[in-house]
Amino acid sequence: MATQPHLLVDDGDVTDRVLIPGDPGRVDRIASHCEESETIAENREYKVVNATYEGQELTICSTGIGCPSAAIAVEELANVGVETFIRVGTTGALQSDIEIGDMIVATGAAKNEGTSKRYEAVEYPAVPDYDVLSALVDSAEANEERAAARAADGESGDAANRVHVGPIASDDAYYAESDAAVDDWEAAGLLSVEMEAAAVFSLARRKGLRAGAICTVDGNLVEGTQKGTDTEDDELPDKAKNNVGRAIDIALEAATNL
Numbered sequence: 313m314a315t316q317p318h319l320l321v322d323d324g325d326v327t328d329r330v331l332i333p334g335d336p337g338r339v340d341r342i343a344s345h346c347e348e349s350e351t352i353a354e355n356r357e358y359k360v361v362n363a364t365y366e367g368q369e370l371t372i373c374s375t376g377i378g379c380p381s382a383a384i385a386v387e388e389l390a391n392v393g394v395e396t397f398i399r400v401g402t403t404g405a406l407q408s409d410i411e412i413g414d415m416i417v418a419t420g421a422a423k424n425e426g427t428s429k430r431y432e433a434v435e436y437p438a439v440p441d442y443d444v445l446s447a448l449v450d451s452a453e454a455n456e457e458r459a460a461a462r463a464a465d466g467e468s469g470d471a472a473n474r475v476h477v478g479p480i481a482s483d484d485a486y487y488a489e490s491d492a493a494v495d496d497w498e499a500a501g502l503l504s505v506e507m508e509a510a511a512v513f514s515l516a517r518r519k520g521l522r523a524g525a526i527c528t529v530d531g532n533l534v535e536g537t538q539k540g541t542d543t544e545d546d547e548l549p550d551k552a553k554n555n556v557g558r559a560i561d562i563a564l565e566a567a568t569n570l
Contacts, residue, residue, distance in 0.1 A: 316388035319373065320353040321360055326371040329396040329567050330389055331560075332382070334508060336374040342400065342560050343372060357381055368568045375399075378484060379427035379511035386515045386523075396570055398444060399512055399525035400563045402556070403480065403504040405532040406497045412537060413555040414474045415562070416503050417448045418525045421510035422481040424493075428514040438482070438510040439517070444524030447566035449477055452526070455562050475562075478503045480527075482510035494533045504529060524566070528559045 315322050331342055336359040343349035346363035349372075353360045357376030362369065373389060375382040386397060403416055410416075421438040423429065428438060452475040481502050483489060489505065497505060509525045516523035531537050 313391060316391055318355060318384050319358050319360055319388045320355050321388070321392050323392050325352050325362075326360065326373075326389065326392055326394060327362065327369045328393055329398075329570065330371040330373050330394050331398050331400050331563055331567060332373055332375050332385060332508075332512070333400045334375055334377055334382075334402075338400070338556075339372045339374050341556070342564070345557075345560050345564060358385060365564045366568050370564075370567050375508060377486075378507045379425045379482060382508040383427050383511045383515055386512055390515075390519050390521060395521050396441075396444060396567070397512055397516055397521065397523040398448070398563050398567055399509055399523070399527070400559055401506055401508065401525070401527045402530040403506040403527035405504045405529045406481070406494065406502050406534060408532070408534050410476060410503060410529055410532060411474070412529055412531060414476060414529045415452065415555060415559050416480060416527050416529065417445065417452055417475060417477045418480045418503075418509050418527070419445060419477060420479045421513055421525075422479065422497075422500075422502060423510045423514075424481050424483040424505075425507070425510055426484055427511045431514060431518060436514070438513040440513055440524040441516065441522035443570060444522045444566070447569050448524050448526050448562065451562045451565040451569065452477075454565070455558060459558075476503050480509060480525075481505040482507060489533070498534055505533070522570070526559050526563055526566075528556045
């Protein structure tokens with residue numbers, strides 16, 4: 313197969329499992345948690361790095377912001393042999409009891425975006441693969457147990473290490489999220505809103521591949537606290553910035569256990 317036109321990768325360039333943050337800068341942060349890493353390609357919003365974590369090889373690839381660019385990444389990575397996708401991003405909470413710095417493992421994503429609708433009817437569910445979802449939940453629970461043990465031993469910074477599991481929304485229009493939309497999402501019991509998961513889940517399902525997502529809360533829309541974007545970590549609140557690292561560890565652990 314020819315070189316992929318946006319990611320600039322060929323068959324054999326990447327592994328069969330990939331972590332997909334939105335921000336190219338976060339690719340480097342994920343790679344810093346690994347033993348070894350090598351940049352394979354870099355073009356536009358896409359940065360592709362191969363890495364080794366606990367002796368297992370995996371790939372990290374940024375997707376940029378939104379479902380259109382995420383869909384391009386999934387399509388082209390699938391073309392060169394990727395079978396498992398784990399989104400590692402940030403998200404805005406939609407329930408009042410979810411705090412900045414908490415993490416959310418998505419069990420599904422409402423299609424408040426246009427990309428997946430070009431592939432299929434809106435009634436078709438945007439859901440993660442069960443094995444990926446289970447691996448993320450298991451890794452998150454183990455991470456929380458370790459954090460609780462550290463807090464009990466008097467170590468600072470680990471007490472607020474909460475992980476929520478449930479449905480989220482994926483939305484295209486970052487600056488057009490109205491109060492009415494937020495109220496409706498809250499009433500529906502959706503945990504948070506981000507901009508990529510619905511397309512990632514839908515495309516992976518259609519292709520017979522596996523996908524999941526874990527996101528760190530960077531603001532709460534219901535409470536009116538800061539809501540960041542999936543951009544440079546320096547723009548995140550400190551509490552969210554710290555737990556992005558924990559979300560990365562959870563995702564890496566899940567990826568190696570699949």
